[in-house]
Structure formats: C-alpha cells, structure tokens
Amino acid sequence: MEELDLLKKDWQKNENSFEQVSEMEIYKMLHKKSSSIVKWILIISILEVLLWTGISLLFNTDDYLKEVHGEAYIEYLKFLTVFNYAVVAVFILIFYKNYKNISTITSTKQLMKDILKTRKTVQYYVWYNLGMIVFSMIMGFILAFSLNPKVHELTLNTKVFTLTILLCGAFLLLFVGLFWLFYRLIYGILLKKLYKNYHELKKIDL
Amino acid sequence: MSEGLEQSFVKQLRENQNIIHKICRLYTAGDDAHKDLFQEITIQLWKAFPKFRGDSKFSTWAYRVALNTAITLYRKSTKSVQTVDYEKHQFFISQEDYNYEEEERIKLMYQAVYQLNDIEKALVFMYLEDKDYTEISETLGISEVNARVKMNRIKGKLKKILNP
Structure with missing residues (x-):
C-alpha cells in the first residue's frame, strides 16, 4: 500500500521529533503509583476476599442451632467450617500464583490470558461464597421449619406455607441478583477494554 | 532495588x-x-x-x-x-521538503490509523517500525501467517477509510 509506505517514511524521518524527557523526570516517574488494571484487580480481589470471609464469619449458626435444639447438626457445621477455611487457603494460594505469573514481558495474548485467569480465580471464590450462603440459607429454612416449633406451625397451613416459601425464594433471588449486578458493574468498567482487545486478538488466530 | x-x-x-x-x-x-x-x-x-x-x-x-x-x-x-x-x-512535517500534497496525504493517513482498534494499531506500529512478521507474531502472541493476513486486512481497512 503506497500510502502506508509514505506514512512509514514520515514516521521514521520524524523519529527524533519528540520533546525529550530528562533523567530527572524519569527518576520522578519511577516513584509514582501505577494505575494499571492489574493493580486494581489485586486491590478489588483483596477487598472481595476480606468481604466474603467476613460475611461467612457473620453467619454464626451455632447459637441458632442451640436455640432450636439442633445440637446434632453442630458437628456437621464444624466440618463445614474447616472445609471452608481449606477452600479459602487453596484459593489464596492459586490467586497468588496466578498474580505472580502476570508478566509484561510475555506476548500480549498471554498477558491478557494471565490477567483474566487471575480475575477468574476471584470470581470462582465469590461464586463459591455465594453458593455457600445460599446453601446455608436453604439449610436454615429447612431446619427452622423442621425444628423450630413456632415456624413449624406455618407448615400446617398450606397457603401460609407456600407464601413463606415463595418469599424466601424471592429473597434469595433478589440477593443473588443484586450481587450479580454489582459485580458486573465493577468488572465491566475495569475490564471492558481488555476484553475487547482480547477478543480482537483471538479473532485473528481463529 | x-x-x-x-x-x-x-x-x-x-x-x-x-x-x-x-x-x-x-x-x-x-x-x-x-x-x-x-x-x-x-x-x-x-x-x-x-x-x-x-x-x-x-x-x-x-x-x-x-x-x-x-x-x-x-x-x-x-x-x-x-x-x-x-x-x-x-505531525512533524519537516520544513525543507515541504510538499503540500504529500503533507495532506500523510495527515489523512495518520487520521485513518487513529480510527483503527488497539490491536490493529499495534500491528501498524510494528510495521512502521520495520519489524518482521516473526517479531510481530511473537510480540502479540498470534501466528506469523495470521499476522500477515491481518496486516493485509488492515491495509484494506485503511484504504476504505481513506476512500469511503
């Protein structure tokens, strides 16, 4: 293409036409903070882990079970807690490994893949937590219906019972929905450009 | 450090x-x-x-x-x-060989390149820098053949932008 070669000529001719940055200015830049998306993903991920671990700690079911005389379930719950901590530990390990793997020296495609992988790890963790919370809630409802005499009365009236189940379901849906929306928003803003460019690169190699 | x-x-x-x-x-x-x-x-x-x-x-x-x-x-x-x-x-057109027509064409070319997406710009950039397709493909992480194909498509796209 003739035009492109014309541009190339001009491009190379004007190689030295930029206002030069001094060594002093470069030194200053080295101590400025990066605003790269990797840094933001790291910050958001740490916040997410803290938030979700915090939320799962908030759900103290021991007292509740004692209250409704469901002591038999406490052992299961202990197992669940240990399992939960193990999952958090494994997750943090994988996340750290993925994060360390991000390198600007690899190819553009690989770099994008690595960043998306890091984000995916956090995403899985969040989905895991969400699943656990929904599971706990459902178990809580079931236990409440079967153990708590006050709540058990509700099951005797089919109309009231259906209404209660519907309300609980709606509450769960709303909870998951709101969360999903919030999640889309954060990462939508942060990763829009990256996704676009990643798909563009993938398209070339189809 | x-x-x-x-x-x-x-x-x-x-x-x-x-x-x-x-x-x-x-x-x-x-x-x-x-x-x-x-x-x-x-x-x-x-x-x-x-x-x-x-x-x-x-x-x-x-x-x-x-x-x-x-x-x-x-x-x-x-x-x-x-x-x-x-x-x-x-656009850094040097004064000595001032050529109005050529200057216009170069300016239009720059404008066309600005309209490309990030990946296309990267390919054009390495092309302007005289990089070979091996280096282009390694840098972006795509195959050499596809880098060539893509570059040809970009040329076509630029032509279309210039002569709509």
Whole structure:
C-alpha cells in the first residue's frame, strides 16, 4: 500500500521529533503509583476476599442451632467450617500464583490470558461464597421449619406455607441478583477494554 | 532495588524513550494523555527491569512491555481519540521538503490509523517500525501467517477509510 509506505517514511524521518524527557523526570516517574488494571484487580480481589470471609464469619449458626435444639447438626457445621477455611487457603494460594505469573514481558495474548485467569480465580471464590450462603440459607429454612416449633406451625397451613416459601425464594433471588449486578458493574468498567482487545486478538488466530 | 540498577535503567530509558513516545503518539490524543501513558509505561518497564537480563537489546525488550502496557494494562479508554482535533496534533512535517500534497496525504493517513482498534494499531506500529512478521507474531502472541493476513486486512481497512 503506497500510502502506508509514505506514512512509514514520515514516521521514521520524524523519529527524533519528540520533546525529550530528562533523567530527572524519569527518576520522578519511577516513584509514582501505577494505575494499571492489574493493580486494581489485586486491590478489588483483596477487598472481595476480606468481604466474603467476613460475611461467612457473620453467619454464626451455632447459637441458632442451640436455640432450636439442633445440637446434632453442630458437628456437621464444624466440618463445614474447616472445609471452608481449606477452600479459602487453596484459593489464596492459586490467586497468588496466578498474580505472580502476570508478566509484561510475555506476548500480549498471554498477558491478557494471565490477567483474566487471575480475575477468574476471584470470581470462582465469590461464586463459591455465594453458593455457600445460599446453601446455608436453604439449610436454615429447612431446619427452622423442621425444628423450630413456632415456624413449624406455618407448615400446617398450606397457603401460609407456600407464601413463606415463595418469599424466601424471592429473597434469595433478589440477593443473588443484586450481587450479580454489582459485580458486573465493577468488572465491566475495569475490564471492558481488555476484553475487547482480547477478543480482537483471538479473532485473528481463529 | 539497588541504586546502580536504577541508574542504569534511567539512562537506558532516556536513550530509548522515543519508542515510548511513538507508542503514546498512536494510542493517545493530547499532551496530558501522552504524558500519562508515558509514565505508566515507565513504571511497568521499571517493574519488569529486574527480569531484563540483557541478552536482548533494551529496545527490543522495551517494545514489548510498552505495547503490552498500552494495549492491556492502561485502563483509560482511547475512545476520546475519535473526537480529537487532529490539527492540534503534531505531525512533524519537516520544513525543507515541504510538499503540500504529500503533507495532506500523510495527515489523512495518520487520521485513518487513529480510527483503527488497539490491536490493529499495534500491528501498524510494528510495521512502521520495520519489524518482521516473526517479531510481530511473537510480540502479540498470534501466528506469523495470521499476522500477515491481518496486516493485509488492515491495509484494506485503511484504504476504505481513506476512500469511503
């Protein structure tokens, strides 16, 4: 293409036409903070882990079970807690490994893949937590219906019972929905450009 | 990090800064954005510098980190480019061989290149820098054949932008 070669000529001719940055200015830049998306993903991920671990700690079911005389379930719950901590530990390990793997020296495609992988790890963790919370809630409802005499009365009236189940379901849906929306928003803003460019690169190699 | 390392980095970066300027010229519009991206690339280069072993040229290594930063890590959108006043942008036509018609054509070409997406710009950038397809394909992480195919498509796209 003739035009492109014309541009190339001009491009190379004007190689030295930029206002030069001094060594002093470069030194200053080295101590400025990066605003790269990797840094933001790291910050958001740490916040997410803290938030979700915090939320799962908030759900103290021991007292509740004692209250409704469901002591038999406490052992299961202990197992669940240990399992939960193990999952958090494994997750943090994988996340750290993925994060360390991000390198600007690899190819553009690989770099994008690595960043998306890091984000995916956090995403899985969040989905895991969400699943656990929904599971706990459902178990809580079931236990409440079967153990708590006050709540058990509700099951005797089919109309009231259906209404209660519907309300609980709606509450769960709303909870998951709101969360999903919030999640889309954060990462939508942060990763829009990256996704676009990643798909563009993938398209070339189809 | 040791002071010697910092010194050596700053010196090499100053000597090779035009690489970064050229990438900023393609990916940003306006002085502020140019400076902003220049700074982010500098930070990323400095972060990656301990892994630079000197078995490749500083410039070759810097190309990759700088392009990766512009395409992947830099968060600010390049969309505003569309609305930029091209006249304000310096196109560095030297005075001696002033040729009005050629100047116009070059200006139109720059405007056309600005309308390409980030990945296409990267290919054009390496083409303008006289990089071979092996290096282009390795830098972007695509196959050499597909890099060639894509480059031909970009040429077609540029032609279409110039002669709609």
